[in-house]
Amino acid sequence: xxxxxxxxxxxxxxxxxxxxxxxxxxxxxxxxxxxxxxxxxxxxxxxxxxxxxxxxxxxxxxxxxxxxxxxxxxxxx
Amino acid sequence: xxxxxxxxxxxxxxxxxxxxxxxxxxxxxxxxxxxxxxxxxxxxxxxxxxxxxxxxxxxxxxxxxxxxxxxxxxxxxxxxxxxxxxxxxxxxxxxxxxxxxxxxxxxxxxxxxxxxxxxxxxxxxxxxxxxxxxxxxxxxxxxxxxxxxxxxxxxxxxxxxxxxxxxxxxxxxxxxxxxxxxxxxxxxxxxxxxxxxxxxxxxxxxxxxxxxxxxxxxxxxxxxxxxxxxxxxxxxxxxxxxxxxxxxxxxxxxxxxxxxxxxxxxxxxxxxxxxxxxxxxxxxxxxxxxxxxxxxxxxxxxxxxxxxxxxxxxxxxxxxxxxxxxxxxxxxxxxxxxxxxxxxxxxxxxxxxxxxxxxxxxxxxxxxxxxxxxxxxxxxxxxxxxxxxxxxxxxxxxxxxxxxxxxxxxxxxxxxxxxxxxxxxxxxxxxxxx
Numbered sequence: 387x388x389x390x391x392x393x394x395x396x397x398x399x400x401x402x403x404x405x406x407x408x409x410x411x412x413x414x415x416x417x418x419x420x421x422x423x424x425x426x427x428x429x430x431x432x433x434x435x436x437x438x439x440x441x442x443x444x445x446x447x448x449x450x451x452x453x454x455x456x457x458x459x460x461x462x463x
Numbered sequence: 464x465x466x467x468x469x470x471x472x473x474x475x476x477x478x479x480x481x482x483x484x485x486x487x488x489x490x491x492x493x494x495x496x497x498x499x500x501x502x503x504x505x506x507x508x509x510x511x512x513x514x515x516x517x518x519x520x521x522x523x524x525x526x527x528x529x530x531x532x533x534x535x536x537x538x539x540x541x542x543x544x545x546x547x548x549x550x551x552x553x554x555x556x557x558x559x560x561x562x563x564x565x566x567x568x569x570x571x572x573x574x575x576x577x578x579x580x581x582x583x584x585x586x587x588x589x590x591x592x593x594x595x596x597x598x599x600x601x602x603x604x605x606x607x608x609x610x611x612x613x614x615x616x617x618x619x620x621x622x623x624x625x626x627x628x629x630x631x632x633x634x635x636x637x638x639x640x641x642x643x644x645x646x647x648x649x650x651x652x653x654x655x656x657x658x659x660x661x662x663x664x665x666x667x668x669x670x671x672x673x674x675x676x677x678x679x680x681x682x683x684x685x686x687x688x689x690x691x692x693x694x695x696x697x698x699x700x701x702x703x704x705x706x707x708x709x710x711x712x713x714x715x716x717x718x719x720x721x722x723x724x725x726x727x728x729x730x731x732x733x734x735x736x737x738x739x740x741x742x743x744x745x746x747x748x749x750x751x752x753x754x755x756x757x758x759x760x761x762x763x764x765x766x767x768x769x770x771x772x773x774x775x776x777x778x779x780x781x782x783x784x785x786x787x788x789x790x791x792x793x794x795x796x797x798x799x800x801x802x803x804x805x806x807x808x809x810x811x812x813x814x815x816x817x818x819x820x821x822x823x824x825x826x827x828x829x830x831x832x833x834x835x836x837x838x839x840x841x842x843x844x845x846x847x848x849x850x851x852x853x854x855x856x857x858x859x860x861x862x863x864x865x866x867x868x869x870x871x872x873x874x875x876x877x878x879x880x881x882x883x884x885x886x887x888x889x890x891x892x893x894x895x896x897x
Contacts, residue, residue, distance in 0.1 A: 403548030427614040 390437075390463075391456045397432050398452065401425070411453030419452075437463065484663040489729050489894055490737045492571030492722030493834045494563035494671075498534030498715050498821050503566065506831075507838045510846040511867040515699035515820050517713050523679055530686040532698040533677045534715035534822030552615055553628065554593030556718075559827070560625035560673035561632065563720035568633065571722040572734055573667055575633045582666040582728075584637030585626045586656040587720065588648040590826030590881070591676050592622030592641075598680055625673050637665040645881030646786075647745075648672045649719060649829025654743035654889045656723050666728040671720035671830030685714060688753065690790060702823075703850035704787035704816035705794045705858040712788040715822030719830025721837070738837045739894045742775065742876075744768025748884030755792050755880065759800030762878065765886035766804040769876060773890045777805040780812055780890070781870070782845055784836045784877040785862075787816025788823050795857045797878065802860075813870065815863035819849040829879040829887065836875040836891045843871050 395409045404419050415421040421429065430446050437459050441449075449455055493503045498516025500506035509516070516534045525531040541550045541558040544565045553561065564587070575583050596619040603611050618624055623641035630639050638659050642651045649672030656670035685691050692711040694701035702713040729736055746768065748761035755762065770777065786797055802809045817835050818824075824831055839845055844867050851864035873893040880886050 403546075424614040424618075431611060431613075 390460050393436060394433065394452065394456055394459070397436060398429065401429055401432060409452055411451065411456065413452045414450050415452070416450070433459065439463065486661050486663060487726040488657045488660045488723050488740045489726050490721050490740065490837050490891070491573065491724045491729050491734045492567035492569070493737065493837060494566030494570070494720040495717070495831055495834045496536055496539055496559045496562045497717040497719070497824065497831055498536055501536060501539040501562065503834060503838070506834070507842070510817055510820055510835065511844050513820065513847055513849050513865065513867065515849065516715070517698045517701055517822050519698060520677060520682070522677065525682070528682055528686060529693055530682060530691045531695045532692070532701055532713060533682070534713055535677055536717050552619065554596040554619045554624065555675035556589055556593055556673045557619070557625040557628055559675055559716065559718035560587050560720065561629060563671060563673070563718035563830070564629050564669050567669065567720045567722045571724070572732070573722055573724070575635050579666065580634050580636040582637050583635040584656070584659065584665045584668045585630045585635050585639050586642065586652045586659070586668055586670040587625045587629060588642035588644070588652045588672050588826055589622050589625065589674055590643065590645045590648050591674065591681065593620035593624060594676050594681060595678050596620045598678060629669060635669065638668070643826070644885035644887070645883050646823065646825050646828055647879040647881035647885040647887045648826035649831065649833065650877060650879035650887035650889055651745065651829065651885070653721060653723070653740070653829060653833045654745065654887055657740040657743055657889070660723055660725050667722060667724040669720060669722055671718065671833070672827040673718035673830070674825045674827040675716045676825065677714055677716050682714065692789060700850050702789045702819045703852070704785065704789045704819050704848050705798070705855065705862045706851050707853040707855035709789045709791060709794060712790050712818065713822035715818070715824040716827070717821070717824050717831060718827050719824070719832070719834045721830070721833055736894045738840050739892050740889060741892045742769040742773025742890030743888070744770070744772055745885070745887045748886065750884055752884070753882045755796040756884070757796070759796040759803060761884060762797060762800035762880055762886045763803040765888045766800065766876065766878065769888040769890050770804070775874065775890065777808050780805070780874050780876050781872045782839060782875050783812060783814040784832045784839070784875055785814050785816045786878045786880050787818055787848065789818060793880065795855075797880070798858045798860055809860055812861070813845050813863050813868060814860050815846055815848040817846050819847070829877065832877050832879070833889065833891065836877045839872050839875055840891065840893050843869060845870055845872065
């Protein structure tokens with residue numbers, strides 16, 4: 387779990403150019419991390435590559451926080 | 464019987480015909496990102512020094528290409544102008560556009576506020592737009608499938624992305640468009656923006672052209688048209704407008720942007736006025752998609768229309784900043800068209816092509832050359848046509864060969880002609896109160 391979080395965090399920091407301290411499980415992509423809808427689509431693609439998995443569009447739409455992503459990845463690996 | 468728009472039902476309200484306002488339009492800011500310098504100062508100094516920005520292409524492997532040279536922008540730092548997080552969202556052409564726009568806005572001192580936002584517009588065109596982004600994503604599509612194509616592909620490749628992004632960066636809510644006319648784009652952008660202000664539809668316009676197409680696909684395409692110089696062994700001598708041994712143009716890239724403003728607006732805020740835009744003409748060759756009209760009639764029409772628009776006689780023009788691409792046909796036909804427009808006086812005026820140093824910036828050329836035109840007036844120096852060694856009997860005007868010329872210049876015509884047969888000429892004058 388913590389390993390997943392760290393890997394997700396690294397990608398978010400790189401892609402969204404945000405301070406690592408802001409990337410907490412509670413942080414929302416749109417409000418807290420300043421991502422727009424296109425940023426989120428791109429981020430999902432990166433995560434699919436990183437974790438070698440597919441996140442369906444339906445599931446992706448439910449993701450709003452960093453914690454959502456980490457939980458999703460952890461439970462689908 | 465043909466009815467005027469005013470006679471058509473429902474249109475009389477918006478059609479103002481001859482009663483339209485006509486405001487004076489001045490230049491208050493300049494910005495340039497070019498192969499000879501990424502600021503107006505360095506661009507201008509290098510042009511006057513006759514320095515070439517053309518060299519071997521080092522961004523991709525060109526060993527299989529018949530053409531291996533171009534004018535690449537060097538030393539441009541996008542992070543000087545765009546937030547780091549955002550840079551990846553801008554195609555290189557839009558990065559150049561933003562760089563030049565920021566420079567021009569800084570010089571103008573124009574502040575875009577809630578009060579004036581609707582009166583400030585953006586009109587930055589490109590010949591081709593975000594081609595490199597498109598190619599990168601095509602490679603992703605081919606290699607990894609449709610699910611990996613970037614959601615930013617479309618907003619980055621579209622030709623209007625620079626105009627849109629710049630309006631967002633500065634909150635400019637006035638008229639906004641990206642004109643497209645291949646190598647005439649930049650001049651059309653400045654000319655159209657001038658007219659938008661002149662007719663009272665905006666108080667200020669951020670206008671010009673941007674291009675970044677030095678990549679494998681475009682190089683191959685232009686090379687296979689036989690449009691490019693193949694002088695790979697001497698890149699700095701490859702672009703030689705009007706010289707008898709010219710063998711094609713050299714691809715360049717960059718952006719040239721001006722802040723145009725109504726005289727009233729510039730005066731009201733105490734802005735430094737750099738020059739005035741006084742004339743604009745455009746036309747089509749209606750002849751061939753790439754070859755110019757064999758008698759130069761279309762180009763001559765645009766120059767005459769610009770003179771008429773300005774209410775000037777040919778003798779009032781001191782200097783022509785030529786399209787001068789270094790192709791056999793362009794330089795010959797531009798010379799013929801200048802002679803047709805200016806008559807005997809054509810032999811007395813100075814005419815030079817900065818493409819001899821920058822290469823051909825395609826859709827950005829007219830923007831960068833408008834900047835050079837203003838600088839000519841401000842500094843009293845005409846940039847040379849470099850590499851002019853062997854006179855061509857068909858090109859017999861004064862091309863300011865090989866050395867910058869000190870000459871007081873009040874009135875400049877800048878020409879641009881594009882594939883498609885588009886012709887555009889603008890006239891820029893020293894600002895005088897009356």
